[in-house]
Amino acid sequence: MSGAEAILVTGGAGYVGSHACKSLAAAGYLPVTFDDLSRGHKEAVRWGPLERGDIGDGARLEAVMKQYNPLAVMHFAGLIEVGESVVNPAIFYETNVGGMLALLGAMGRTGVRDLVFSSTCAVYGAAQSLPLREDHPLLPINPYGATKLMAERMMADFALGQDLQFAALRYFNVAGADPDGETGEAHHPETHLVPNLILTGLGRRESFDLFGTDFATADGTAVRDFIHVVDLVDAHIRALDYLREGGPSLALNLGTGAGFTVRQVISAVEALAGGPIKVKECGRRPGDAEELVADAQKAQAVLDWHPAMSDLKAIVETAWRWHIAQG
Ligand SMILES: NC(=O)c1ccc[n+]([C@@H]2O[C@H](COP(=O)([O-])OP(=O)(O)OC[C@H]3O[C@@H](n4cnc5c(N)ncnc54)[C@H](O)[C@@H]3O)[C@@H](O)[C@H]2O)c1
Known part of the structure; x- marks a missing residue:
């Protein structure tokens, strides 16, 4: 692991983030997890160090970035349950929108350019046409989707004024587990x-x-539309390569x-x-x-x-x- 270049993985103690850490390590990177463990699991952080912190804490993010000098960020940290977002939208705005604000600020201050972001098909709302293409109207029907859309919009706005390139990956339904059994899905409470x-x-x-x-x-x-978590994180590694090679910012559906x-x-x-x-x-x-x-043809074409x-x-x-x- 020593000498490997670091990737900051927010939410790396969670379901998707832990699978991403495994894949990043396999690709030769050092995945540095940034997580407050509010919904994730310490035992899921197996492929690199764990730095505890709140995604809304810009100073803590900045300190961790200065310590590890990451090449890029994969941003998984967030609240995810649609039902919870209807009952308690405030914590979704705080974590998903406030968290993105803090993260983009810290990236700007430390000169980290590339960001792969966990977005969601919930940004589309009710389908007006199927399959959903990336240019479908963005009209979320729940607070969760609204906060993810705001986070996408924030990346686009920040990219106007700071050296930032992003891939907003709009997941459909993620499921499955690491075939080696080293990590899997463990949300509490589980609603999936x-x-x-x-x-x-x-x-x-x-x-x-x-x-x-x-x-x-x-x-x-x-x-x-169900996508295996292993295929999903494979798209993240490809998106990371795409951004590092200078590919312009974009949004991509990840489904089948x-x-x-x-x-x-x-x-x-x-x-x-x-x-x-x-x-x-x-x-x-x-x-x-x-x-x-x-409609995942764009991800297939751009990321192969x-x-x-x-x-x-x-x-x-x-x-x-x-x-x-x-x-
Ligand atoms: N699982 C899915 O089907 C799905 C679908 C679409 C999008 N997504 C997105 O993917 C990402 C990961 O989802 P997941 O299923 O792995 O969820 P998860 O709950 O397993 O992981 C999220 C992680 O973020 C951490 N976190 C939450 N609030 C935090 C905070 N304030 N500060 C620091 N860390 C915090 C949690 O502790 C947890 O480890 C989320 O952003 C989610 O919106 C997931």
Whole structure:
């Protein structure tokens, strides 16, 4: 690890960030995690040092940047749950918008130019046309998506006045786990579809809450585009290379272009569980879109990125193995 060039990974103790740290280390970098551990896990920081700090603390960010002199930043730190953002928007503005403000300031003061940012398909809101292209109108329907859009806008505005290049990577539904079992998805509370189904299939949850059965889709449940976390972080490494080679700032969708209904995902997990999963049908959640499927051709073309692990079976199998190993 010594002598490797550093990449600052905010949120590196979280689900996506920890997988990114593993991939960065494999690519020869030193991933330096900056995380307050409010939602992440100390044990997930295995591929480089952990620097504890709040993403809103610009002075602390600046000190860490001066210490490690990172080549670039990957910014994963943030709050992520749509439902929580509806109930408590203030902490989302504070963390996701205030955090970006502090980060961009620290990057400007220390001369770090390149930034790969975790954005989301929630910036689009309800789909007016499918699959969603990057030039689809940006009309988020929940505070989470609004804060991510503001963070994107902030990067674009700062790039006018400071030496900054960014890639806003708009994730669709991230799922799956490291095939080696070294890290995986562990949100507390867990609200994501695949882990919740698996936890129910393993008997660690009484039942699975199915939100919305009256959407205008093939079986009435919402349609989502699932991307394996390993493919997702591969796109981050490629985006880092792209920026380091001087590529101009851009926004890219990260998905597969294939949509699955929630009921199809339930069936995929039931196949692993060897029997039916107890499902509790609930009403729609506020802020949930009916169908979100990516047009990811731009990422494929610009980054030469081709998801290799993102068929639904590989996604649920790697996640299943990870959850079994957690006991
Ligand atoms: N998981 C998905 O499906 C998904 C989809 C779209 C976008 N994203 C984005 O990807 C990023 C990572 O998501 P994740 O699923 O890994 O979430 P996560 O909760 O597992 O990781 C987020 C990390 O940020 C840290 N963090 C939170 N607030 C902080 C603060 N104030 N200061 C410092 N650190 C703080 C947490 O401790 C955690 O380790 C987020 O920005 C999220 O918006 C995720």
